[in-house]
Amino acid sequence: MKITCQTADLLKGVNIVSKAVPTKTTMAILECILIDASSGEIKLTANDMEIGIETIVEGSILERGIIALDAKKFSEIVRKLPKNEVTIETDSTFKTSITCEKAKFDIIGKSGEDFSYIPNPNRNQPIIISQFTLREIISKTIFSVADNENNKMMTGELLEIRNNKLKVVALDGHRVSIRNVDLKNETNDVKVVVPKKTLNEIIKIIDGGVDDIVNIFVTENHIIFEFDQTTVVSRIIEGEYFKIEQMLSADYETKIKINKKEFFDCIDRATILVNEGQKMPIIVNTSENTMSISISSFIGSMNESIDIVKEGKDVMIGFNPKFVMDALRAIDDEEISLYMLNAKSPCFIKADDGSYIYIVLPVNFNNPGAN
Amino acid sequence: MKITCQTADLLKGVNIVSKAVPTKTTMAILECILIDASSGEIKLTANDMEIGIETIVEGSILERGIIALDAKKFSEIVRKLPKNEVTIETDSTFKTSITCEKAKFDIIGKSGEDFSYIPNPNRNQPIIISQFTLREIISKTIFSVADNENNKMMTGELLEIRNNKLKVVALDGHRVSIRNVDLKNETNDVKVVVPKKTLNEIIKIIDGGVDDIVNIFVTENHIIFEFDQTTVVSRIIEGEYFKIEQMLSADYETKIKINKKEFFDCIDRATILVNEGQKMPIIVNTSENTMSISISSFIGSMNESIDIVKEGKDVMIGFNPKFVMDALRAIDDEEISLYMLNAKSPCFIKADDGSYIYIVLPVNFNNPGAN
Numbered sequence: 001m002k003i004t005c006q007t008a009d010l011l012k013g014v015n016i017v018s019k020a021v022p023t024k025t026t027m028a029i030l031e032c033i034l035i036d037a038s039s040g041e042i043k044l045t046a047n048d049m050e051i052g053i054e055t056i057v058e059g060s061i062l063e064r065g066i067i068a069l070d071a072k073k074f075s076e077i078v079r080k081l082p083k084n085e086v087t088i089e090t091d092s093t094f095k096t097s098i099t100c101e102k103a104k105f106d107i108i109g110k111s112g113e114d115f116s117y118i119p120n121p122n123r124n125q126p127i128i129i130s131q132f133t134l135r136e137i138i139s140k141t142i143f144s145v146a147d148n149e150n151n152k153m154m155t156g157e158l159l160e161i162r163n164n165k166l167k168v169v170a171l172d173g174h175r176v177s178i179r180n181v182d183l184k185n186e187t188n189d190v191k192v193v194v195p196k197k198t199l200n201e202i203i204k205i206i207d208g209g210v211d212d213i214v215n216i217f218v219t220e221n222h223i224i225f226e227f228d229q230t231t232v233v234s235r236i237i238e239g240e241y242f243k244i245e246q247m248l249s250a251d252y253e254t255k256i257k258i259n260k261k262e263f264f265d266c267i268d269r270a271t272i273l274v275n276e277g278q279k280m281p282i283i284v285n286t287s288e289n290t291m292s293i294s295i296s297s298f299i300g301s302m303n304e305s306i307d308i309v310k311e312g313k314d315v316m317i318g319f320n321p322k323f324v325m326d327a328l329r330a331i332d333d334e335e336i337s338l339y340m341l342n343a344k345s346p347c348f349i350k351a352d353d354g355s356y357i358y359i360v361l362p363v364n365f366n367n368p369g370a371n
Numbered sequence: 372m373k374i375t376c377q378t379a380d381l382l383k384g385v386n387i388v389s390k391a392v393p394t395k396t397t398m399a400i401l402e403c404i405l406i407d408a409s410s411g412e413i414k415l416t417a418n419d420m421e422i423g424i425e426t427i428v429e430g431s432i433l434e435r436g437i438i439a440l441d442a443k444k445f446s447e448i449v450r451k452l453p454k455n456e457v458t459i460e461t462d463s464t465f466k467t468s469i470t471c472e473k474a475k476f477d478i479i480g481k482s483g484e485d486f487s488y489i490p491n492p493n494r495n496q497p498i499i500i501s502q503f504t505l506r507e508i509i510s511k512t513i514f515s516v517a518d519n520e521n522n523k524m525m526t527g528e529l530l531e532i533r534n535n536k537l538k539v540v541a542l543d544g545h546r547v548s549i550r551n552v553d554l555k556n557e558t559n560d561v562k563v564v565v566p567k568k569t570l571n572e573i574i575k576i577i578d579g580g581v582d583d584i585v586n587i588f589v590t591e592n593h594i595i596f597e598f599d600q601t602t603v604v605s606r607i608i609e610g611e612y613f614k615i616e617q618m619l620s621a622d623y624e625t626k627i628k629i630n631k632k633e634f635f636d637c638i639d640r641a642t643i644l645v646n647e648g649q650k651m652p653i654i655v656n657t658s659e660n661t662m663s664i665s666i667s668s669f670i671g672s673m674n675e676s677i678d679i680v681k682e683g684k685d686v687m688i689g690f691n692p693k694f695v696m697d698a699l700r701a702i703d704d705e706e707i708s709l710y711m712l713n714a715k716s717p718c719f720i721k722a723d724d725g726s727y728i729y730i731v732l733p734v735n736f737n738n739p740g741a742n
Binding site: 070073076077080081082102103104105106107108265266268269272273299300301302303304305306 | 441476478637639644670673
């Protein structure tokens with residue numbers, strides 16, 4: 001194989017596919033990036049068997065062939081090459097020369113024949129969404145996905161399309177994060193649960209704006225994201241997702257409008273008094289047009305009040321400060337609305353236009369370990 | 372005690388003295404910052420018994436007193452307070468209220484009486500130097516100070532004044548870094564070895580420019596840095612420093628002028644092929660007006676040539692790439708001069724004006740473990 005391309009193009013491709021190189025694996029070949037120049041294109045591939053990424057790099061093929069190169073070393077070399085034309089040439093013993101200006105590297109590759117290509121299931125009608133929107137709705141919900149594996153369903157996000165409306169849902173038993181968005185194109189109804197790792201990599205790779213498109217295909221066992229010169233194929237999580245409709249129909253007796261930044265900064269200050277690993281609730285207490293936030297721990301106590309606009313009755317309720325802060329961080333609005341029923345019912349932070357719903361379960365502040 | 376000041380001023384002071392709060396100590400009182408408002412000034416102090424820092428914060432004293440507050444929690448609180456006036460008030464049980472706008476913290480302090488004040492030895496004539504220059508000469512030599520404690524003398528930097536010229540020297544047995552600077556004021560001759568930790572903190576705290584002054588006092592057991600509203604007192608390392616004069620008188624038979632960035636980038640690329648913990652030399656080999664840099668390891672090999680201007684005979688010599696890169700990183704010149712004698716003698720990187728000398732010992736490239 002002999003190919004030439006620009007360092008910058010090669011680096012971009014290597015950075016994209018590197019996201020699918022496993023950090024730990026018993027299959028040494030998976031630690032490689034495959035360069036496939038056996039057809040008319042230079043294609044880079046990496047595959048950790050859960051997620052596979054493939055991208056096309058612009059360049060010239062002087063001699064067709066394929067080679068698998070250690071992903072870590074190959075990326076480091078490409079990252080540190082001068083910004084100029086680079087030539088990659090292999091011989092029959094998989095010895096690979098990487099030449100750029102006056103620098104020449106010789107490393108030993110592996111046969112590309114042993115590489116596990118990524119699955120290529122049949123595609124039907126795509127879900128079409130802008131790169132900007134997809135990145136937004138994932139990054140503003142993914143923090144609610146559970147880290148622990150006890151409940152497989154909680155380790156992924158629900159993507160559900162009904163009547164051309166896309167809803168993404170992430171929940172971990174203590175909170176629920178939901179984003180809703182209208183799709184511009186006619187799309188079949190779909191319901192699929194995508195692993196957190198896949199979505200985490202997707203939001204790192206898709207860096208386009210509102211005019212750049214992602215085509216999403218859902219097949220029986222896979223979800224496929226196609227954008228620019230890149231294809232990402234991931235397994236999906238099989239099974240029935242949680243019924244969230246009944247949670248959303250909850251009633252409320254208190255509605256509060258509050259400045260988001262003031263609320264966030266106040267909780268941020270309160271958590272200084274909680275040592276890592278400790279579980280101490282913040283206690284929110286309304287009275288007329290102010291809301292006090294207080295916390296007390298072994299270290300000391302803190303109290304602060306914030307001006308609010310309140311409808312309905314007063315309420316006193318305890319929260320895990322981290323869960324409230326995570327939700328506030330994901331909201332761009334300057335002013336937000338909180339909906340509460342009582343100290344035992346979840347608090348809803350909802351957009352008036354329905355674009356987001358964040359639900360945080362309260363904690364018993366007399367016995368904070370209970371949640 | 373009751374004082375008021377601006378959050379920003381308090382935060383600046385807390386950040387400065389925090390550098391002297393020990394990370395591990397058996398004396399709980401040393402984990403505190405002392406607020407001393409018993410005289411007419413608000414003075415913050417921290418002291419880990421090796422280095423002590425004291426700084427004055429602008430503000431009003433409404434009731435004189437002293438209190439010691441847990442450094443970590445107190446800094447976090449100050450960092451997260453609104454930017455406005457803050458009031459700190461203590462009662463006879465050391466309960467301390469920190470109030471700013473509508474936020475109020477209550478924490479428990481400790482009696483300031485138990486705190487170890489920093490030593491205050493008699494000062495004689497100061498060494499006067501700009502904050503910019505002091506920061507430069509320390510930060511551009513300190514990487515050569517040895518980390519291991521086997522040789523106490525190597526864990527500090529020599530500051531030596533002779534005929535109003537200040538020389539700083541750092542060495543670790545494999546390399547020597549020297550910076551020379553002319554002092555503007557008449558100064559007594561001095562020779563003192565200052566611990567690396569002290570100098571590391573000093574360069575973090577002094578953020579002034581060429582017109583901002585540091586007064587340095589050297590006493591029998593201490594070195595004192597006075598600048599702005601801050602005093603840093605540190606122990607010195609006692610004993611006789613290495614005789615470096617004889618190293619500096621070495622002869623050379625090859626002089627090379629080379630572009631610093633090209634040389635650095637080339638070594639940086641070469642080291643990709645060395646796994647962490649491995650010791651692989653780069654081999655530098657001159658021939659007429661080019662210098663080739665090559666490396667070979669278990670991973671592969673790399674070779675690159677750079678244009679140079681050479682005087683004297685050709686030379687082939689091996690180096691630990693890290694030591695050469697550390698020196699190059701500390702040099703601002705675009706073009707640098709290397710002076711070499713043979714493969715067994717140190718390489719000198721010297722400024723024409725004598726402002727810096729970096730010496731790197733070669734390694735035997737047939738037996739790289741030997742160095």
